[in-house]
Amino acid sequence: MVKVEFLGPIAKPPIEIEALTLIDVAAKLKEDASLTTWLDKCAVALNDTMVNDLSITLKEGDKISILPPVCGG
Amino acid sequence: MVKVEFLGPIAKPPIEIEALTLIDVAAKLKEDASLTTWLDKCAVALNDTMVNDLSITLKEGDKISILPPVCGG
Amino acid sequence: MELYEGSLDVKAIFSRWLDEEATSNYGAYIPFVGTIRAEDGIEALSFDIYEPVLLKWFDAWQEKAVALGAVVKMAHSVGDVPVHTSSYVSAVFSPKRRVALELIDLFVEDFKTNAPIWKYDVKQGKRIYAADRSTPMDGAGLLS
Amino acid sequence: MELYEGSLDVKAIFSRWLDEEATSNYGAYIPFVGTIRAEDGIEALSFDIYEPVLLKWFDAWQEKAVALGAVVKMAHSVGDVPVHTSSYVSAVFSPKRRVALELIDLFVEDFKTNAPIWKYDVKQGKRIYAADRSTPMDGAGLLS
Numbered sequence: 001m002v003k004v005e006f007l008g009p010i011a012k013p014p015i016e017i018e019a020l021t022l023i024d025v026a027a028k029l030k031e032d033a034s035l036t037t038w039l040d041k042c043a044v045a046l047n048d049t050m051v052n053d054l055s056i057t058l059k060e061g062d063k064i065s066i067l068p069p070v071c072g073g
Numbered sequence: 074m075v076k077v078e079f080l081g082p083i084a085k086p087p088i089e090i091e092a093l094t095l096i097d098v099a100a101k102l103k104e105d106a107s108l109t110t111w112l113d114k115c116a117v118a119l120n121d122t123m124v125n126d127l128s129i130t131l132k133e134g135d136k137i138s139i140l141p142p143v144c145g146g
Numbered sequence: 147m148e149l150y151e152g153s154l155d156v157k158a159i160f161s162r163w164l165d166e167e168a169t170s171n172y173g174a175y176i177p178f179v180g181t182i183r184a185e186d187g188i189e190a191l192s193f194d195i196y197e198p199v200l201l202k203w204f205d206a207w208q209e210k211a212v213a214l215g216a217v218v219k220m221a222h223s224v225g226d227v228p229v230h231t232s233s234y235v236s237a238v239f240s241p242k243r244r245v246a247l248e249l250i251d252l253f254v255e256d257f258k259t260n261a262p263i264w265k266y267d268v269k270q271g272k273r274i275y276a277a278d279r280s281t282p283m284d285g286a287g288l289l290s
Numbered sequence: 291m292e293l294y295e296g297s298l299d300v301k302a303i304f305s306r307w308l309d310e311e312a313t314s315n316y317g318a319y320i321p322f323v324g325t326i327r328a329e330d331g332i333e334a335l336s337f338d339i340y341e342p343v344l345l346k347w348f349d350a351w352q353e354k355a356v357a358l359g360a361v362v363k364m365a366h367s368v369g370d371v372p373v374h375t376s377s378y379v380s381a382v383f384s385p386k387r388r389v390a391l392e393l394i395d396l397f398v399e400d401f402k403t404n405a406p407i408w409k410y411d412v413k414q415g416k417r418i419y420a421a422d423r424s425t426p427m428d429g430a431g432l433l434s
Contacts, residue, residue, distance in 0.1 A: 007194070008196070008264030009275035026288075026289040026290070030290075039287070039289050042282070042287070043285045044288045048198035049202065050283070050284070051288070054289075067196065068280070069277070069283070070258075070259070070262055070280055070283055072193070072195075072257055072261040073234045073258055
């Protein structure tokens with residue numbers, strides 16, 4: 001199981017899912033209609049490091065963070 | 074008569090000369106050997122406004138300032 | 147990297163950073179102070195921050211700065227920050243002015259794009275995500 | 291435009307400028323603080339200023355800033371300024387960060403080239419013109 005958390009304005013509680021790679025995570029999240037408008041704008045961190053590669057192999061307990069568009073300052 | 078003052082490191086007292094234009098001022102200053110190394114690096118102000126034109130007509134009492142290379146900060 | 151609940155005490159932060167580097171022999175110190183503008187009838191802005199990723203983002207900038215002989219600093223607010231008070235201060239110290247002027251620009255601009263901070267307008271006590279002013283981070287869309 | 295004998299009280303200047311614009315609704319405040327580096331065995335730097343031309347130079351910049359919706363400020367030392375203390379603070383306030391970041395860069399760089407200020411190294415109490423670090427002003431050589 002990996003944990004997926006949704007940051008900032010997505011305002012959705014974390015979920016736990018089975019996933020071997022981020023491809024599996026993407027497939028799972030696309031089933032959730034409430035995320036439809038978010039996914040194409042969101043970046044992804046794996047265990048708090050930003051990632052850019054869907055094929056990374058996940059392991060038990062990994063934390064995946066979904067980061068919507070930002071505006072600090 | 075116009076007054077010519079030498080600013081900063083030139084360390085030379087002001088002089089009064091007869092001059093109708095800055096061309097006359099240039100001719101006069103070139104006679105002074107102590108200014109030889111300065112003139113090509115110095116900018117000029119007429120009555121505290123920076124000028125870029127030798128042909129400006131001067132009038133009695135004008136103040137000409139000779140400004141050597143700067144380094145504020 | 148410093149995070150504070152509510153408005154920043156800008157004078158205290160500026161002064162402390164100056165003191166911290168008082169004998170570091172830097173010739174240029176450039177802070178950037180971001181203050182909440184009164185516009186569109188807002189009472190305040192409000193901020194969420196994801197601190198673990200922010201710290202990594204900041205550490206990566208510190209490495210870049212150190213490679214240039216410089217140092218960066220940053221403070222940001224969490225939660226509500228009323229108009230005319232400040233939510234963000236960042237700074238560069240560097241031996242030379244060109245490095246400092248170029249670094250503060252890059253640092254602030256990358257901050258706007260890649261620091262994991264979410265902004266909300268506060269109107270009549272309600273928090274409204276500033277979607278139109280927000281920027282997808284580098285790599286956005288990976289899961290779409 | 292503020293001139294002071296000796297080192298600047300940077301914290302006081304920063305804070306006063308912040309207070310002066312506290313309700314002007316500027317979103318960005320970028321000061322540039324210039325501090326004397328210990329190098330080449332100097333004890334201090336020393337400055338001569340020709341104030342009438344400096345004021346005109348500053349007023350021309352203020353006009354440019356105001357045309358962009360911004361404002362500039364500046365303070366500089368006259369006379370001796372010991373190492374690790376500051377001789378120069380300038381600042382931009384602007385509604386928007388891009389204007390502020392671009393303006394502080396142009397303002398500081400033009401200051402270095404065209405503000406009528408002469409710098410001297412102070413070594414063993416002697417004032418030595420910093421010829422190698424000085425720049426001819428725009429229009430230099432007119433009389434040569």
